[in-house]
Amino acid sequence: MTTTTAAPVADAPTAPRTRRTGRPRRRPTLTLYTVLVLAWLLLPIAVMILFGFNDTGSKVNFTWQGFTLNWYRHLFAIPNLTSALVNSLTIALVVAVVATLLGTPIGLALGRHRFRGRGSVDLLMFAAIAAPEIALGAALLSLFIVLGVPRGYWTIVIAHVAFCIPYVAITVRARMAGHDPTLEEAARDLGAGPWTAFRLVTLPMLLPGVASGALLCFALSVDDYVITSFNAGRTVTFPLWVYSASRTGVPPQVNVMGTLIFVGGLIIAGANVLFSRRRAA
Amino acid sequence: MERAVRTDLPGLTRRRRRPGEALGPYLMILPGWLWLAAFFVTPVIVMVSLSLQTGNFIDGFRQTFHFGTYADMVRTYHVQLVRSLVYGVAATVACAAVGYPVAYWIAFRAGRHKSVFLFLMLLPFFVSFVIRTQSWNVVLADHGVLLGPLKDIGLLPADFHLLATPYAVIGGLTYNFLPFMVLPVYVALERVDPKVIEASTDLYASRAGTFLRVVLPLSLPGVFAGVLLTFVPACADYVNAGILGGPSTTMIGNIIQTEYFTNLDYPGASALSFVLMGALLLAVFTYARTLGTDEVLEAAAR
Numbered sequence: 291m292t293t294t295t296a297a298p299v300a301d302a303p304t305a306p307r308t309r310r311t312g313r314p315r316r317r318p319t320l321t322l323y324t325v326l327v328l329a330w331l332l333l334p335i336a337v338m339i340l341f342g343f344n345d346t347g348s349k350v351n352f353t354w355q356g357f358t359l360n361w362y363r364h365l366f367a368i369p370n371l372t373s374a375l376v377n378s379l380t381i382a383l384v385v386a387v388v389a390t391l392l393g394t395p396i397g398l399a400l401g402r403h404r405f406r407g408r409g410s411v412d413l414l415m416f417a418a419i420a421a422p423e424i425a426l427g428a429a430l431l432s433l434f435i436v437l438g439v440p441r442g443y444w445t446i447v448i449a450h451v452a453f454c455i456p457y458v459a460i461t462v463r464a465r466m467a468g469h470d471p472t473l474e475e476a477a478r479d480l481g482a483g484p485w486t487a488f489r490l491v492t493l494p495m496l497l498p499g500v501a502s503g504a505l506l507c508f509a510l511s512v513d514d515y516v517i518t519s520f521n522a523g524r525t526v527t528f529p530l531w532v533y534s535a536s537r538t539g540v541p542p543q544v545n546v547m548g549t550l551i552f553v554g555g556l557i558i559a560g561a562n563v564l565f566s567r568r569r570a571a
Numbered sequence: 572m573e574r575a576v577r578t579d580l581p582g583l584t585r586r587r588r589r590p591g592e593a594l595g596p597y598l599m600i601l602p603g604w605l606w607l608a609a610f611f612v613t614p615v616i617v618m619v620s621l622s623l624q625t626g627n628f629i630d631g632f633r634q635t636f637h638f639g640t641y642a643d644m645v646r647t648y649h650v651q652l653v654r655s656l657v658y659g660v661a662a663t664v665a666c667a668a669v670g671y672p673v674a675y676w677i678a679f680r681a682g683r684h685k686s687v688f689l690f691l692m693l694l695p696f697f698v699s700f701v702i703r704t705q706s707w708n709v710v711l712a713d714h715g716v717l718l719g720p721l722k723d724i725g726l727l728p729a730d731f732h733l734l735a736t737p738y739a740v741i742g743g744l745t746y747n748f749l750p751f752m753v754l755p756v757y758v759a760l761e762r763v764d765p766k767v768i769e770a771s772t773d774l775y776a777s778r779a780g781t782f783l784r785v786v787l788p789l790s791l792p793g794v795f796a797g798v799l800l801t802f803v804p805a806c807a808d809y810v811n812a813g814i815l816g817g818p819s820t821t822m823i824g825n826i827i828q829t830e831y832f833t834n835l836d837y838p839g840a841s842a843l844s845f846v847l848m849g850a851l852l853l854a855v856f857t858y859a860r861t862l863g864t865d866e867v868l869e870a871a872a873r
Contacts, residue, residue, distance in 0.1 A: 299638050324676040327669060328691050331749065334706030335698050337716075341709065352712050353719070383578055392606055403596035411600055420799070422807030424824045425848035429614035431831060432621045432841050452610040455603050466863035515701050519828070529701040536705045536814050548702045555697040561871045 342545035351542050361542040368543055371531055375547055377443065378528035382511035385450040386561065390504040392451070393458025397503070398496070400459065401466025414455040426453055427520030434521065441523030448519045450511045457510065458503035465499025498566035505562060559568065598637045622841035631840060640842045648826050648843065655823040655847075658737070659806030663752075666801045667794060669745065670752035674793075675786075677753075678760035686796075689733035689757070692750050701748065707743055708734065711815070735817025743811035748804060752797035756823070759793025799858055803851050823847055 341351050345358035349512060361553055366372045381452075429450050434441055469492075477487040515529040523532060622640060626632035645652065677688045695703055710717050711733045712729045733739045763786055771781040809824025816822075823843065830840035 324673050327673050334703045337706040390601035396603045399596040399599040405596040416582040424807045428844035429618040454803050495572040513699050526604050532701045552697045
């Protein structure tokens with residue numbers, strides 16, 4: 291392991307080569323350390339995947355009992371868990387669409403225009419991201435309590451959209467930063483209307499940023515526990531189900547679903563990277 | 572950096588062709604801004620207002636501007652408040668100590684495989700936060716894969732446990748927020764010009780001298796951003812304390828949840844939430860002032 295990862299060190303274009311000592315400077319300690327930290331980071335993922343194949347007799351999934359595909363076959367055997375997963379996925383889909391529609395124009399405005407109040411919009415985005423999640427959740431819950439709004443599916447959507455908008459705005463803004471506004475101006479000078487110029491010049495350039503923003507929203511929403519737990523009422527999402535089950539024992543189906551989400555996420559992220567690379571080329 | 576690019580693009584500031592155009596950015600911002608005003612700004616104001624009310628769940632709450640709730644809550648739960656800050660600081664320091672060498676290695680030693688290692692750093696984000704924490708619960712269980720064998724061969728006493736200790740909670744926090752530290756530090760290190768390092772060695776600085784007096788200072792903005800990104804969520808987190816902790820590791824987040832849902836003490840819970848948010852935001856803004864919000868936002872966006 292160490293030898294394979296140490297190999298690229300030899301041609302690292304930085305300090306070691308510029309030294310005049312002539313000694314090959316490898317630092318296996320640091321390499322080994324990095325490998326260990328990465329192993330530590332990835333261990334729970336391995337545990338999750340592995341214990342999805344665990345031939346455990348009961349709901350208690352703590353010790354390795356042998357290999358089985360049983361849980362993949364009976365993935366939807368726990369109705370509550372299945373509906374929690376469906377809730378999570380549909381909420382994330384709605385959130386991704388709404389937050390992208392609301393956040394993209396903000397990112398576009400921040401990235402392209404200078405206007406009075408720009409700083410305060412920046413500050414709002416910053417505050418919404420920097421505020422601890424629990425405070426956002428608690429504040430929204432207070433609002434719903436005072437207004438007498440019953441908590442449930444749609445209050446989760448409202449909460450998720452609120453915390454996702456700034457992330458979309460920032461992603462799109464970052465994409466705008468590398469964009470030359472004179473291109474659009476050129477289109478206008480050549481007789482394109484504002485909408486045509488936007489559709490033919492700005493939008494194609496912006497699309498990878500918008501896609502990343504939407505994917506980020508989906509991921510944040512599916513994963514969210516803290517804000518959801520405050521505004522869910524009786525509605526149960528996937529993370530809420532897992533959290534409440536963690537006290538008594540998490541059934542292997544959770545591992546399987548986690549694994550499938552993991553693999554699905556990797557495929558989508560990979561596709562997004564390939565797609566934007568093709569566009570860039 | 573971004574700003575420098577913008578100022579020399581004349582199209583941005585000079586052009587004003589159509590009279591309606593000045594309204595453009597406002598119209599673009601309006602829908603999202605309204606959503607945030609309604610569901611972020613207003614709730615915080617309502618929460619403050621609720622925290623000053625008195626009454627109970629059955630008879631309802633009335634606005635009495637009772638600031639005493641704050642004093643009561645802080646007095647009752649100062650142990651958990653302080654504990655949250657201590658755990659947050661401990662996890663942040665641990666993240667920096669564990670993460671800096673990793674970021675350094677990826678930035679300077681990973682060669683062609685940089686993006687592979689960065690991707691591996693991000694891999695945990697593809698697994699649900701709660702499941703990752705729950706996985707540690709499995710690994711660290713009293714007779715689980717880690718402690719079970721060690722106890723069987725007699726290396727550890729039978730009643731030894733990691734779960735429900737501060738170590739498990741701080742370890743979980745460190746684990747969950749480590750990538751938030753590594754990525755901004757990596758970005759800062761990546762920006763260090765190799766020529767500067769070369770100049771330093773040419774001037775006979777030792778290896779340690781080059782690191783301490785050139786590389787480290789240049790990477791500090793990344794560390795600052797990383798501290799921000801880990802400290803706030805670590806202090807406010809209650810998933811780790813809930814899953815890996817026990818009664819003696821309760822954090823302020825757990826208390827807030829109990830106050831809202833079990834004790835139905837809405838004013839008290841609101842007061843505690845506001846104290847937590849106020850304290851953390853104050854810390855963050857003081858921090859960001861010295862750094863510039865743009866850079867922190869940029870780091871947060873990654």
